[in-house]
Amino acid sequence: MANPNPAFTDAEYRSRIAKTRAxxxxxxxxxxxxxxxxxxxWLTGYDGWSFYVHQGVILGPxxxxxxxxxxxxxxxxLRTVFMADDHIHGYADIYVQNPEMHPMxxxxxxxxxxxxxxxxxxxxxxxxxxxAAAYQSLLKCNANAEIxxxxxxxxxxxxxxxxxxxxxxxRAAGIVxxxxxxxxxxxxxxxxKNDLIAEIYRTSIRGANGHWGDxxxxxxxxxxxxxxTAPHLTWDDAPLRTGEPTFFEIAGAYRxxxxxxSRTLFFGKPPQKYQDAEKAVIDATAAVLETAKPGMFxxxxxxxxxxxxxxxxxxxxxxxxxxxGISYPPDWGERTM
Amino acid sequence: MANPNPAFTDAEYRSRIAKTRAxxxxxxxxxxxxxxxxxxxWLTGYDGWSFYVHQGVILGPxxxxxxxxxxxxxxxxLRTVFMADDHIHGYADIYVQNPEMHPMxxxxxxxxxxxxxxxxxxxxxxxxxxxAAAYQSLLKCNANAEIxxxxxxxxxxxxxxxxxxxxxxxRAAGIVxxxxxxxxxxxxxxxxKNDLIAEIYRTSIRGANGHWGDxxxxxxxxxxxxxxTAPHLTWDDAPLRTGEPTFFEIAGAYRxxxxxxSRTLFFGKPPQKYQDAEKAVIDATAAVLETAKPGMFxxxxxxxxxxxxxxxxxxxxxxxxxxxGISYPPDWGERTM
Numbered sequence: 198m199a200n201p202n203p204a205f206t207d208a209e210y211r212s213r214i215a216k217t218r219a220x221x222x223x224x225x226x227x228x229x230x231x232x233x234x235x236x237x238x239w240l241t242g243y244d245g246w247s248f249y250v251h252q253g254v255i256l257g258p259x260x261x262x263x264x265x266x267x268x269x270x271x272x273x274x275l276r277t278v279f280m281a282d283d284h285i286h287g288y289a290d291i292y293v294q295n296p297e298m299h300p301m302x303x304x305x306x307x308x309x310x311x312x313x314x315x316x317x318x319x320x321x322x323x324x325x326x327x328x329a330a331a332y333q334s335l336l337k338c339n340a341n342a343e344i345x346x347x348x349x350x351x352x353x354x355x356x357x358x359x360x361x362x363x364x365x366x367x368r369a370a371g372i373v374x375x376x377x378x379x380x381x382x383x384x385x386x387x388x389x390k391n392d393l394i395a396e397i398y399r400t401s402i403r404g405a406n407g408h409w410g411d412x413x414x415x416x417x418x419x420x421x422x423x424x425x426t427a428p429h430l431t432w433d434d435a436p437l438r439t440g441e442p443t444f445f446e447i448a449g450a451y452r453x454x455x456x457x458x459s460r461t462l463f464f465g466k467p468p469q470k471y472q473d474a475e476k477a478v479i480d481a482t483a484a485v486l487e488t489a490k491p492g493m494f495x496x497x498x499x500x501x502x503x504x505x506x507x508x509x510x511x512x513x514x515x516x517x518x519x520x521x522g523i524s525y526p527p528d529w530g531e532r533t534m
Numbered sequence: 535m536a537n538p539n540p541a542f543t544d545a546e547y548r549s550r551i552a553k554t555r556a557x558x559x560x561x562x563x564x565x566x567x568x569x570x571x572x573x574x575x576w577l578t579g580y581d582g583w584s585f586y587v588h589q590g591v592i593l594g595p596x597x598x599x600x601x602x603x604x605x606x607x608x609x610x611x612l613r614t615v616f617m618a619d620d621h622i623h624g625y626a627d628i629y630v631q632n633p634e635m636h637p638m639x640x641x642x643x644x645x646x647x648x649x650x651x652x653x654x655x656x657x658x659x660x661x662x663x664x665x666a667a668a669y670q671s672l673l674k675c676n677a678n679a680e681i682x683x684x685x686x687x688x689x690x691x692x693x694x695x696x697x698x699x700x701x702x703x704x705r706a707a708g709i710v711x712x713x714x715x716x717x718x719x720x721x722x723x724x725x726x727k728n729d730l731i732a733e734i735y736r737t738s739i740r741g742a743n744g745h746w747g748d749x750x751x752x753x754x755x756x757x758x759x760x761x762x763t764a765p766h767l768t769w770d771d772a773p774l775r776t777g778e779p780t781f782f783e784i785a786g787a788y789r790x791x792x793x794x795x796s797r798t799l800f801f802g803k804p805p806q807k808y809q810d811a812e813k814a815v816i817d818a819t820a821a822v823l824e825t826a827k828p829g830m831f832x833x834x835x836x837x838x839x840x841x842x843x844x845x846x847x848x849x850x851x852x853x854x855x856x857x858x859g860i861s862y863p864p865d866w867g868e869r870t871m
Binding site for chain 1: 539581582583584585586605606607609610612613614627630631633636657659660661662663664665666667668669670683685686726728729731732733735736737738739740741746747748749752753755760761763764765766767768770771851852853863864865867869
C-alpha cells in the first residue's frame, strides 16, 4: 500500500540501503537484522510505537528490505514503509511476551525458508530492544548462521544528512526555540514546575513556523537547585523559586528528527560562579563552532571545548557532544561520534 | 542523602525486597541484576531518564540493594533512592557507548570484589535495556558465575499492589479521565490532530484533582480512519474529519504509575457496524468486570471477553488485557499476566 505522505522519496530510501549494503559487505555480513527503531525508520520509513515487542528490518543480499514484527503492527508497516506489501511479515500474537516461545523462532524460520539460514547474519548486539534472549534464540534456531556484531553499522550510515533531513532538523530546531520562548514567556517564581512543563509540551506538539511537532525521543529534563547537579531528573510540582537555577534540557522533533537544546533559567541575579560558567560555556561553544570544519576530528572539537572551559577553571568529566538526527526513545543521540 | 520527597516509605521498599529475595531463593539465584527501569524504581525509588545507558539494581544475598550506573547518574540516584549513599556506584564515562569497553566489565569487577563472583547471578535476559552484548560481557568478565534467566522475576512481585500504589494509580486514572475530557471539550472537525494532541499533553502534565502529572510510558496513539486499523501509529497535522473515527489510546501517570484508557471519537452518526462494535465492547467489559474476582484465572477473563464479542460476530485475535502499574518507556504494561 502506498504511503500517501512519506517523509522521504523511495530514491532516498534506496540510496540509504545502498550505503548500508556497502558497509555490510565491508563487515562481511550477508543479512542484516536491525532492531533499533531509529535504524528501522531510516531504512524503510516505518513509524510506530511498537518497539516494546520484538521487531526489526531485515536487509538481505538483494532486494528491498523486509519489515518483520508483531502481526497487529504489520498494518502500521503497510501504511508507513516504502516497500511493497509482500515485504511486510507479521508474527502471531502468541509469541508476544510469552516465556515459552520467542518471536526470534519465527524470524529464524523465515530466514531459513528464504535460503538465508546459512549466511552471515549481522545483529545489533549492543543496541536498544535486541535482548540477550533474542540473541540466544537466534543461536539456537538459526544454528547454521554465523552471527556477527553489527552494532552501530546502520547508525554510522546516518551520520551525513541529506538536504531533506537537514530541512527536518531545522524545523525541529524552530520548535525547540519556540519551547524555550514559552519558558521565557510563562515562567515566574511560584509557578509549579509541572504547569510549566505542560506548556512546554503543548508548544512542542503544536510546532512552530507552520510545522507540526512530533514527540521528542526524551522527555523534558528540568531539575532545580541541587537536583540540577543530576543530569537526568525530570519534574514534579515544586514551585519555581527566586535564587534557584533550573535547567531545561529539551528537544523539538519534526517527523522523528530531533533537535535538543539545553538552557538554564534563573530568577534574580545569578551568583558570580554561575556567571563565570555562562561565560565559559559561551566561549567554549564559539571555540567549537570555529573548530568544527570538514576534516577535523571529534577529538579536536572536544579539545577546543575542554581547553576553553579549563581557562575559566572548569572541568567537564564526560563527553562534550554527540551526533543527532532521527530518533525514537530512549535516546535522541545517534551513538556514533 | 535522604530523598526529601520519597514516593514510598523505606519499610515498603524493604517489604518489596523481601518478596523479591524469596522469589530469588525459589529460582536458585544468589545475586540479581535488574536492568528494567521499572523494576529498578520499584526496588529502590530510582527515578531518572538514564536508561539509554547500561545501569541496574543489584540485589545480593543480604543488605540493601546497590544502584549501579553511569557516574553522572549516581547524583540522580543519591537524590532518589532510599538506600544510604555507599550503596550507589557509578562507572566512568569512558564506558559510555564505547565499542571497545563495556560497562558490564565494571559491574563484573565489582561483583568479584565483593566476593559475589562465583555466585548464581540472575539477569533479565528478555527485558528492556539488557542487551546481548551486556550478556556476553558478563559471560566473559564474570566467568565463574552461573548466569540464570530472571526475566519477569521482579515484574511478578509487582503484581499485587500496596494501598499507596493503588492510590497512585487512582490519581493516574483521574488524570486520564481529564485527558479524555479535554478531547471531548476541544475536538472539532477541521482541528489539526497535533493541536489536539498538544492539549491532551498539557492536561496530562498539569494533572487532575490536585495531583501533578508525570510522563506516560507511551505517547498518545491517535490514528484516524484506515490508519486506525493499525494499533500503534501516533499523529501528524491532518485535520479531524466528520465521518471518520479516531481512537485515542492514552494514559495518565502519577509518580511513574500508569493508567491507560482508550476511547474512540466520531463526528456525526457512526455507521451501524461501529455501533455494534461499541455495544459488543461495553457488554464484554461488563462480562470481564463480573468475572474478575479473586481466584479466577486470566484465561477466564479472556474467555468472558472473547465469548461476549463473538456473540456480536466480532473476533479479537490478540490478547485482551495485561497488568499495569509503575512503568517507564517503552511499555506501560508489566509483562506478566
